[in-house]
Amino acid sequence: EIVLTQSPATLSLSPGERATLSCRASQSLFRSLAWYQQKPGQPPRLLIHEVSKRATGIPARFSGSGSGTDFTLTISSLEPEDFAIYYCQQRSNWPFGYTFGQGTKLEIK
Amino acid sequence: EVQLVGSGGDLIQPGGSLRLSCAASGFAFGDYWMHWVRQVPGKGLVWVARIDDTGIIANYSDSVKGRFTISRDNAKNTLYLQMNSLRAEDTALYYCVRSERGSFDFWAQGTLVTVSS
Numbered sequence: 001e002i003v004l005t006q007s008p009a010t011l012s013l014s015p016g017e018r019a020t021l022s023c024r025a026s027q028s029l030f031r032s033l034a035w036y037q038q039k040p041g042q043p044p045r046l047l048i049h050e051v052s053k054r055a056t057g058i059p060a061r062f063s064g065s066g067s068g069t070d071f072t073l074t075i076s077s078l079e080p081e082d083f084a085i086y087y088c089q090q091r092s093n094w095p096f097g098y099t100f101g102q103g104t105k106l107e108i109k
Numbered sequence: 110e111v112q113l114v115g116s117g118g119d120l121i122q123p124g125g126s127l128r129l130s131c132a133a134s135g136f137a138f139g140d141y142w143m144h145w146v147r148q149v150p151g152k153g154l155v156w157v158a159r160i161d162d163t164g165i166i167a168n169y170s171d172s173v174k175g176r177f178t179i180s181r182d183n184a185k186n187t188l189y190l191q192m193n194s195l196r197a198e199d200t201a202l203y204y205c206v207r208s209e210r211g212s213f214d215f216w217a218q219g220t221l222v223t224v225s226s
Contacts, residue, residue, distance in 0.1 A: 034212035036154075043204055043216035044154065050210060087154055091211035096168065098144075098156035098211075 002026050002092050006101035012109040019075040021104045023088035028068045032091040035064055035073045038103075039084045047086075048073065075106075083108050111135040111215045115205045118220030125195050125224070131188040131205030131217055139163075139183040142208050145190045147201035148219070155201075158190065159208070173199075195224045 003026040013019055023033070033051045036044035046055040048064035051071060061076040075082055088101040117129040129145070145157040158169045158179040167179050178191040188205055205217040 032211040036213070043219055044213070045216070046212055046214045049212035049214070055214065089154070089212065097170070098159075100154040100156070102153050 001095055001097050002029070002090055002099055004088050004090060004099055004101035006086075006088060006104045008104060009102075010105045010107060012107050013078055014109045015078050015080055017078050019073075019078055019082070019106060021073040021075075021086050021106070023066075023071045023073070023101050025069045025071070025090060029071075029090050029092065031067075033064075033066070033071050034089045035062075036087045036089065037082075037084045038087065044087060078106075080108075082106065111207070113205050113207065113215055113217035115203065115217040115220040118203065118222045120223045120225065121195055122226050123196060123224055126191070126193045127195065127222060129190040129192065129203055129205075129220055129222070133186045133188065133205075133207075136207075136215075138181075138186040143179075143181060143188045144206045144208055144213065145179060145188075146204045146206050146213065146216075147199075148204065149201045157203070160188070192222070195222075197224050200224045 005024045007022045031051050035048040038044040047058050047062050052064045063074045065072050085103045085105050087103050091098050112134045114132045121127050144159040148154050160167045160179045164181045176194045180189045200223050202219040202221050204219045206213040207215040
């Protein structure tokens, strides 16, 4: 199974600041890396798919990058509604599976 | 508008069985692979099972293989998860999810399964 490790576990920032969230895979991924946002009491929402493609309706302040084993979600200027938990996720064919990172909690400083 | 509505969650004793359902609307259900993903409240996300668009190919996580069965009825636009031999560690919120290109693009609200005596 491919393991995804997210860092930091918690990120404390203020509105208007730039957020950089990391996701590291235990082996190289072939562009099948996505990012989700989850707020309390809600299901996750897809933000980014295939490493860098924004999902429908996602604001341009969210961007994804990376390759191989290291991936990043960047929020260029935090809005109050961006404070939530963020998960990365991968799909692999060998070994087969879908795995999620353990999450990064983005909290207001 | 894409909608996924999960149902069937309940309090069930260890060793028992439960069937979850997920009603889909607002999109061509039969064109998409569908999944179940679970989450213990306050914890992370865990993929459980997937089924291809035709209902022929199904895959499972090792933790549920042999106990859970995913199925679908494309005529009824409905996804199912038959859960047998339930264990305390199966307690979680279960999400019905649509996938495209390896990511999960629409999620139901989730239905809570509690396994406890």
